[in-house]
Amino acid sequence: MRRFSAIAAGRVQRVGFRDQVYKETFEKDISGYVKNLDTGEVKIVAEGSEKDLLALIDRINIIRYPIAVKSFNIEWQEATGEFTSFEIIPGDIHQEIFERMDLACTIMYQTLENSEKSLKMQEQMLDKQDQMLDKQDQMLDKQDQMLDKQDQMLDKQDQMLDKQDQMLDKQDQMLDKQDQMLDKQDQMLEIGIETKEEITGLRRDIGKQLDEEFKEIKRDLASIKGALARAGINV
Incomplete structure (x- = not known):
C-alpha cells in the first residue's frame, strides 16, 4: 500500500473539483480525504495500491471546463492505514x-x-x-x-x-398464296408431263400408221410397175 499527498492549484475551488476527486474514488479501494485550502488550492491525501493511486492522479489532473488544474505537486509516502474511507472535508x-x-x-x-x-x-x-x-x-x-x-x-x-404482327400476318398470307401458286405450278407440270406423254404416244402411233401406209403404197406401186412391164410399158 502507498500514500500520496498532493496540492492542486489553478481553477480548483468552487467548480466541483472536490466532488470530481470523490467521484473518482467511489467504489475503489482508496481511502483518504480532499479539502479546500485557504490559499485557493485543494489538498488530496489518498492511500491505496500504487496502481489505483496512479490511475486516480491521471483522472483528477485535468483541464476540463469548469475545472482547470494548472499544477499538481505530489509527495509519495508509506501508507499509515489511518483512513477507513475517502471523504470530502468541508470548510x-x-x-x-x-x-x-x-x-x-x-x-x-x-x-x-x-x-x-x-x-x-x-x-x-x-x-x-x-x-x-x-x-x-x-x-x-x-x-x-x-x-x-x-x-x-x-x-x-x-x-x-x-406492326411486326401485321407484317407477319401479311407474310403468312403471301406464303399461303405462294403455296397455292406452287400447288398450281405442280398441277400444271403434271398436266404438261401427261400432255407430253400423250403427244409422244400419238406421234409413235401416227409414225407406225404412216410407215404401214407407205409400205402399202410401195407395194401397190411395185404391182403397177410389174403389170405395166408385163404389158410392155416401161416406166
Whole structure:
C-alpha cells in the first residue's frame, strides 16, 4: 500500500473539483480525504495500491471546463492505514454555501451551453434531413420521369410489336398464296408431263400408221410397175 499527498492549484475551488476527486474514488479501494485550502488550492491525501493511486492522479489532473488544474505537486509516502474511507472535508458553512451556489451556477450555465449545442446540432440535423428529403424528392421526380419514359418506350415497343404482327400476318398470307401458286405450278407440270406423254404416244402411233401406209403404197406401186412391164410399158 502507498500514500500520496498532493496540492492542486489553478481553477480548483468552487467548480466541483472536490466532488470530481470523490467521484473518482467511489467504489475503489482508496481511502483518504480532499479539502479546500485557504490559499485557493485543494489538498488530496489518498492511500491505496500504487496502481489505483496512479490511475486516480491521471483522472483528477485535468483541464476540463469548469475545472482547470494548472499544477499538481505530489509527495509519495508509506501508507499509515489511518483512513477507513475517502471523504470530502468541508470548510466553514459560508464557504460551502458559496461553493455550492457557484457550482450550481456553473452547472446551470454548462447545462444551458450544452442545451444550445444540442439545439444547434438538432437544427443542423434537421437541415441535413431537409436536404436529404429534397434530394429524395429530386430522386423521386427523376424516377417518375424515368418511369414515364419507360412507359413511352413500352408503348412504342407495343406499337412495333403490333406492326411486326401485321407484317407477319401479311407474310403468312403471301406464303399461303405462294403455296397455292406452287400447288398450281405442280398441277400444271403434271398436266404438261401427261400432255407430253400423250403427244409422244400419238406421234409413235401416227409414225407406225404412216410407215404401214407407205409400205402399202410401195407395194401397190411395185404391182403397177410389174403389170405395166408385163404389158410392155416401161416406166
